[in-house]
Amino acid sequence: MRDATKTSVAPGSADEATAEPAAPAAPVRDAAKPRSLLQDAVRDLVRKPLFLVSSGIILVLVVMAAFPTLFASADPQLCELGRSLQKPSADAWFGYDARGCDVYARTIHGARTSITVGVLATLGSAVIALLLGLISGFYGRWIDAVISRGIDIVMGIPFLVGAIVILNSFRDEDGFRIGGIWGVLTALTVLGWMSMARIMRSTAMQTKQSDYVTAARSLGASTGRLMFRHVLPNALTPLIVLATISLGVIISAEATLSFLGVGIQEPTISWGVMINQSLGRIRESLHPLLFPAGFVSITVLAFIMLGDAVRDALDPKLR
Amino acid sequence: MAELDKESVDATPNVTEVETVDAATVEEAVAAIEAPVERGEPILQVRNLVKHFPLTQGILFKKQVGAVKAVDGISFDLFQGETLGIVGESGCGKSTVAKLLMMLEKATAGEVFYKGQDITKLSGRALKAVRRNIQMVFQDPYTSLNPRMTVGDIIGEPFEIHPEVAPKGSRRQKVQDLLDVVGLNPEYINRYPHQFSGGQRQRIGIARGLALNPEIIICDEPVSALDVSVQAQVINLMEKLQDEFNLSYLFIAHDLSIVRHISDRVGVMYLGKMAEIGTDAQIYDHPTHPYTQALLSAVPVPDPSAREGRERIILTGDVPSPANPPSGCRFRTRCWKAEERCSTEMPLLAIPERFVASGTPAAHESACHFAEEKNVVHAA
Amino acid sequence: MTTMEKTANVPAPRSDEDYQGPLLEVRDLHVEFHTREGVAKAVNGVNYTVDAGETLAVLGESGSGKSVTAQAIMGILDMPPGRIPQGEILFRGQDMLTMPENERRKIRGRKVAMIFQDALSSLNPVLTVGYQLGEMFRAHLGMSKKDAKLKAIELMDRVRIPAAKERVNDYPHQFSGGMRQRIMIAMALALEPDLIIADEPTTALDVTVQAQVMDLLAELQREYNMGLILITHDLGVVADVADKIAVMYAGRIVETAPVHELYSRPSHPYTRGLLDSIPRLDQKGQELYAIKGLPPNLTRIPAGCAFNPRCPKAQDICATDIPLLHPVTERDGTDLPGRGSACHFWKETIHG
Secondary structure: OOOOOOOOOOOOOOOHHHHHHHHOOOOOOOOOOOOOOOHHHHHHOOOHHHHHHHHHHHHHHHHHOOOOHHOOOOOOOOOOOOOOOOOOOOOOOOOOOOOEHHHHHHHHHHHHHHHHHHHHHHHHHHHHHHHHHHHHHHHHHHHHHHHHHHHHHHHHHOOHHHOOOHHOOOOOOOEEEEHHHHHHHHHHHHEEEEEEEEHHHHHHHHHHHHHHHHHHHHHHOHHHHHHHHHHHHHEEEHHHHHHHHHHHHHHHHHHHHHOOOOOOOOOOOOOOHHHHHHHHHHHOOOOHHHHHHHHHHHHHHHHHHHHHHHHHHHOOOOO | OOOOOHHHHHHHHOOOOOOOOOOHHHHHHHHHHHHHOOOOEEEEEEEEEEEEEEEEEOOOOEEEEEEEEEEEEEEEEEOOOHHHHHEOOOOOOHHHHHHHHOOOOOOOOOEEOOEEEEEHHHHHHHHHHHHHEEEEEOOOOOOOOOOOOOOHHHHHHHHHHHOOOOHHHHHHHHHHHHHHOOOHHHHHOOEEEEEHHHHHHHHHHHHHHHOOOOOOOEEEOOOOOOOOOHHHHHHHHHHHHHHHHHHHHEEEEHHHHHHHOOOEEEEEEOOOEEEEEEEHHHHHHOOOOHHHHHHHHHHHOOHHHHOOOOOOOOOOOOOOOOHHHOOOOOHHOOOOOOOOOHHHHOOOEOOOOOHHOOOOOOOOEEOOOOOOOOOOOOOO | OOOHHHHHHHHHHHOOOOOOOEEEEEEEEEEEEEEEEEEEEEEEEEEEEEOOOOOEEOOOOOOOOOHHHHHHOOOOOOOOEEOOOEEEEOOOOEEOOOOOOOOOOOOEEEOOEEEEHHHHOOOOOOHHHHHHHHHHHHHOOOOHHHHHHHHHHHHHHHHOOOOOOOHHOOOOOHHHHHHHHHHHHHHHOOOOEEEEEEOOOOOOOOHHHHHHHHHHHHHHHHHOOOOOEEEEEEEHHHHOOOOEEEEEEEEEEEEEHHHHHHHHOOOOOHHHHHHHOOOOOOOOOOOOOOOOOOOOOOOOOOOOOOOOOHHOOHHHHHHHOOOOOEEEEEOOOOOEEEEOOOOHHHHHHOOO
């Protein structure tokens, strides 16, 4: 009886006259092709100096991490005690450290470890946060109570204590601690997801209340569809922003662990390792500390600025 | 508008026994749900529907300290092809009724019979079949469409959830036809909701509601978020669609003028109870419940000369909290007729005795001990 | 906006007795917003006046510029992105747009007060109602805490909040919507202003409460002999309380009229369409008349008369020439005081 496909608008009624002639006057911006919110955001971003500067810095850092030899021809592992603590010069732009290694070459090569650890640990914690936060926020009730208290407990662990315990459990068959990248990655991931999970939980909870989720529910949509088609895409923005910002924080956390000597160890080069090594002779010479520390700061700042710019662009209230 | 057999509707009291079909199998239930209903027959019968939201205290060990009695025992029928308007002020429970009928909330007690099946007790396949036939149009066109989906995805989603309705290849065409039906350009299929105005978005919401060829559409304040000049367009569209697709509407709104315009029958709710129910002429021209009278007289009429002849009843105070409703008649705290009896005895929704035999339009169901006809809409 | 150079041109403040003109006069006001999609022209040359004791209703749909005009009068427009490229807002003959900020602040709140639609978000949730009411007296009149509280109770009595003495220490969420709107009214009245701007004061309220609040507002206005600008989209509310009406569309006033005449004989096709498109309470009509199309995008207002794409009477001239607000007369040319219509075909519209 009721077949929507066969009917068309009966011409002549006062109502139907409305939409068609009005269509061109509708507040649709480009008549030709539609844009999604994401495309809008991208269009917005490329006009922002904050975004351009931060993404420019990040691009350079990433290229540096991928192809360090493009930037530094010197061998970072070649150390001659004879050059110990020489000041920056045309030959070695950042000078030499206490053991006579080229600080510039080491800083460039250190970017790979620092950025890899930063990106992977952030991705890992974001995935954990996304799943736990989404489940917790979507289901609520006892599932939420259990997950939320779990978050509280992990959050209660002092970062350094937790990291040292985790790093200490990474040992080879002889029982020696492995100062490798995997231990640090695990520690940073396990201890880094909580605030992201909390924000994911709260936005998921909020999004779940939306009319469009109710509408899908009343159509009989499955839980999976509600969660991944409706709630997730609309609850993701704060997580993306926070992840971008925490990428910077994680890079500096890696530096902290390596600096304390519990993280990445020689011969792997990272900025934290370099800062750690520079400390012994800090009264005599500052440059082996300043350059890697400066790179950490710039990287952290770039990611935080990027996070800021992305938040502004994705915030629907600003449009 | 549906030409209803008003006589028979009026004469039958609302307490008709509904036979509970004890569906032995899901198949039987589904078969019953898919069977057509004759025009003018009841398609949805609500009996003593109750929804209490518990008020709890404590974080870990929750203790119930009371309940918000959002809907407290209401009964009504929705007939095939008609529009039943439900009016009331905020907090009267009208939106909760919508949620209960859509099975978005679980009823505390009571039954909702859809073609004889109590849908509050259905689940699985039978429930899905019911959902296909009862759809909803939401109040706020800005929040009821997923901003990250295209119009095509939004209107096509019902087909993805109920794939048996339309084979995959035909869906795009169906979506475009639906856009055409609600008066939007079918080429808009790839646009996003934020590129449309409020009225256009509401048309998209209506198209989504029509996709599965439902029999009942529950409209919760469908035009109250729209501009006056756009409201009329949407109302006209809804009336046109009702005729075309033989729909039954449950039209929930606070705007009494719009409800009168679109409804065949109207129910007035107050604090979780039905105060009065009848045809539009009975309720608007011959109201017998004091609350209906006050509500009608308070409506600002856009005609200053008509206004001056009208009697105005200005109620004192606000609606009491549904967590702690007055004893007896719920309206007695604001009623100018209230007497001792009103605080002790709850008035039942029935045709007042004094009007039963009269055969006048005043003979319709009204939950008041002192029901009395009073014309408040027309100038004296 | 206000620069020191401009202050030199401001006429010296006159005492109240000398001043004869209207209480508030808005002259050729323009407001625009710079957005990503271009310049949105929200107000395009609005003129109106309000006298003491008079109620002007500004009627319009969303985007008509009715609220933006009010915000410009109150000086609470967000600038940027907002901008006032031209126009004057004369309060007792003095231009509020060019006067120095400190003088303007003296007028705002004390002489001109505003009531908003959403009372809950306009009140601070962590302060008691009594404190917030008293703040007006403490801040503006330097009263002591105790006196201010007594004044607050008095005000709450004035707006008929039952048991004011007991409720003065309650927080906003403990009041119902209608009571909160009364508190907002009390706050606006506190300093006995000359002019109140009420922006959709009853839209968020239920019908039965709406009537109470509108009655209260009208009564207080009479008592204090205040000017009242009532901004609304509800043709019903206006009919009740207004003396004169200005109908706005796309940032312009399209029709002005005394309240009775607007309803009985609209002289602009937009007003006529609006009146025809609302269903009636006292009779069941057939199909509703619907104005076709959609309100215009403010960044791309149609050339000529902004209403021309939706207008049933539109001719070629409507798409090219912007109609001015013509004085409206009877068929025989007799003046109809207070009536104006910005339509090239006003004669055909009113005299059919």
